[in-house]
Amino acid sequence: MSHGVVYPTKGRVHHAVGHDRAMRPEEEYRPATEQEWTEFEEHFDKRKVELGSCGRPYGTDCPHEHACLRCAQLHVNPKMLPRLDELEADLEERRKRAESEGWLGEIEGVDRTLQCLRDKRADALRLTRITREVNLGMPTVAAPR
Numbered sequence: 001m002s003h004g005v006v007y008p009t010k011g012r013v014h015h016a017v018g019h020d021r022a023m024r025p026e027e028e029y030r031p032a033t034e035q036e037w038t039e040f041e042e043h044f045d046k047r048k049v050e051l052g053s054c055g056r057p058y059g060t061d062c063p064h065e066h067a068c069l070r071c072a073q074l075h076v077n078p079k080m081l082p083r084l085d086e087l088e089a090d091l092e093e094r095r096k097r098a099e100s101e102g103w104l105g106e107i108e109g110v111d112r113t114l115q116c117l118r119d120k121r122a123d124a125l126r127l128t129r130i131t132r133e134v135n136l137g138m139p140t141v142a143a144p145r
């Protein structure tokens, strides 16, 4: 007997969604109120952070005290790459000081943040390259003959 997860095919997904809707109370399917829309829009505004955008789920608060550099939910805006360079320089200064003072815990923390920063920079650069490579431009419509 298999206990693996079986994902439904596209047709079955539609069937499952229709089935789930039929099982839910009618009052759940109503237009959003003004307040709900406002909250929805505010959520996306709050996801704009200094270095880009935060991908945390709707309706959730930041669980990491806005330590964005170390967070997997941060998507760096390639426009902010120069800011990453500044932050990297600051961190390297902090690391030097920690080394000279013998603050081993600090060195560990700074190294982790530096690694996250460099990974995020690599992701942002990769995204920039991909965006450039797949830009197909605007299609043109041929004049009628």
Ligand code: SF4
Pocket: 049, 053, 054, 055, 056, 061, 062, 063, 064, 065, 066, 067, 068, 069, 071, 072, 073, 074, 075
């Ligand atoms: S720490 Fe993570 S979850 Fe929190 S605001 Fe930054 S990117 Fe979003």
